[in-house]
Amino acid sequence: MAKISKSVSIHAPVSQVFEFVTHAEHLPEIWPSMVEVSNVQRKPDGAHSFNWVYKMAGIHFKGHAETVEVEQNRRAVVKNEKGIPSTFYWTYAGEDGVTKVTMEVEYTMPGKLLGKLAGPFLEKVNEREAETLLGNLKHRMEAGEAAIAGKEEQPRPSPTAHR
Numbered sequence: 001m002a003k004i005s006k007s008v009s010i011h012a013p014v015s016q017v018f019e020f021v022t023h024a025e026h027l028p029e030i031w032p033s034m035v036e037v038s039n040v041q042r043k044p045d046g047a048h049s050f051n052w053v054y055k056m057a058g059i060h061f062k063g064h065a066e067t068v069e070v071e072q073n074r075r076a077v078v079k080n081e082k083g084i085p086s087t088f089y090w091t092y093a094g095e096d097g098v099t100k101v102t103m104e105v106e107y108t109m110p111g112k113l114l115g116k117l118a119g120p121f122l123e124k125v126n127e128r129e130a131e132t133l134l135g136n137l138k139h140r141m142e143a144g145e146a147a148i149a150g151k152e153e154q155p156r157p158s159p160t161a162h163r
Contacts, residue, residue, distance in 0.1 A: 002109060002123050007102040008134040012141040014094025017101060018073045020141065021090060022046035024065070030136035033129055035060065045072050054084060057122060061110055084110050101137065103130060 010017055020026055023042060028034045036053040047067035054061050063083030070076045078088045086107035093100045109122060 001106050002126070003104070003106050004127055004130045005102065005104040006127075006130045006134055007100060008138050010099045010101060010138045010141045011097060012099055012144070013097060014073050014092050014099040016144075017094075017099045017137070017141055018046060018076075018092050021101075021137065022048055022067075022070075022076060024048050024050040024052075027052075030140055031129075031133045032136075046070050046076060048078075052080075052083075056084070056110070057125075059110075080107075084108070099141075101134065103134060105130070 024037045024040045027037050033055045034052060035055050038051045040048060040050040042048040047070040049064065049066040051062070051064050054063070061083035063080045065078050065080045068077050068079045068087075073094070074092055076088075076090045078090070080086045080088075084107055086105055089102075089104040091102045091104075107126075
């Protein structure tokens with residue numbers, strides 16, 4: 001079983017980051033190899049389940065993710081079966097408008113051939129993928145905050161300006 005652990009600090013409130021990540025529809029926006037998310041079901045506490053399609057080494061894998069533990073704005077544990085068996089442990093800690101997100105994942109390399117021949121290479125690729133995912137999350141959350149602040153500061157055009 002392979003393991004990855006990565007963290008990032010994001011200048012955004014923990015509730016906003018938690019809310020974004022637990023809406024599975026957002027995952028393809030920030031996760032480069034997440035091809036598709038469908039059949040999403042989400043509960044108010046952030047627990048969710050969904051079907052996914054993920055591309056690894058040029059091969060598409062399909063699976064189903066289900067939250068098995070959730071503590072709103074603090075932690076979510078998501079288990080995947082089929083495709084790429086894995087468990088994701090997401091933790092969130094917020095202080096002074098900054099959120100530290102830690103993503104830990106334990107996964108089994110799909111397919112005996114992939115695991116034996118390309119295992120070490122794919123583990124490195126997956127490490128970079130995790131870094132990219134968290135970097136994209138950081139960018140998305142911080143750009144979103146800046147965009148909201150920017151809209152509030154800009155004056156609205158006068159209705160007569162276009163005449």
